[in-house]
Amino acid sequence: MLGRLPLVEQLDGLRFALSQNEVLTDVLNRATTMDLPGWYVTAGCLFQTVWNVVTDRPPTSGIKDYDIFYFEGTDLSWEAEDAAIKAGRKVFAGLPAEVEIRNEARVHLWYEQKFGVCCPPHESTEAAIDSFAATTCCLGVRLEAHGAWRIYAPHGLSDVFNLVVRPNPVLAPREVYETKAARWKDEWPELTVLPWPG
Template sequence: MTRNLSTALTGIISDDKWMLETLKTVRSLALNDCWIGAGFVRNKIWDYQHGLERQALNDIDVIYFDRLRLSRQDDLSLERTLNSINPALNWSVKNQARMHLRNGHRPYKNCEDAMAYWPETATSVAVRLNTKGSIEYIAPCGLEDLFNLVVAPTPNADLKVYQDRLESKAWKKKWRNLVIQSGYRDPCDK
């Protein structure tokens, strides 16, 4: 099933010219372990599964991992660079090598490790365009919840943060077929 979901994910994104252009823009930064995640992927798949056109995003969540660029100013500089390339998008850049400090966790090993601490399993998916033009993805909790329209906390999530996001995001209003889980379930694959 994972192989089929993998093919589905890369196919759905590859068929979206806007997403490909956005991925090319981020690839041009040439950052280590760099991805676009969260709503960029999650919302696209939920729209697709509901037969909807891709809806506008609040922001584009760019993540990367670089232990030598730990200042928030580095992230802001990268946001300015992205804005100079495509000012129509609201770019949010976060170096996952420093996010453990904000979140009170042990240091993360890489972006995939950091994503295992994100609030929802369906949000913990990120994609990038490699130098050969192929879509790659990371999903520490797998793709099943994303494609099965299940909203569940990751095993490492703070349940209060998860519950607050459920309330503030009101996803069920947009995507009526979502199945909302109130608590922890199966652990992430890794």
């Protein structure tokens, strides 16, 4: 199993699996034209592509959207973020999927109202990725100069390849984790969902 291979081979396996999703590779390539600071394609479109490849499903199966996080801390206005979102609509026009662009420097301004817990300001896109409800989700990819892949995976890749969903109780409440995990389990019944710590 890929999840038991040395990390360098897991990275090769990740690039191979993600490359099977042509929508994802198109999003990665188009995102490079936007000049978003500290950007990553992140969250479900990544680990769900891997789950699809590992379980012999079509690579785009069950993927709701494609998330792009970036970090711009000098202008925290909604207007600045909305300008990036509107620019993205043009860049990603014609794709058979929704692309969501979010400035992670602004998350603390709305998180408590949406999820009921206070979110300290993030210091980077990576810090935002660190706070996902499941460690399995903590994954970001972007293309850099000459097509090199930058991969951020603070918890490694073994759980992603081994179809394990593991809670990450650093920010998101338990119900957020359990709701997401239940939805994923319905779509990918092969998953092993680990319980929220007692």
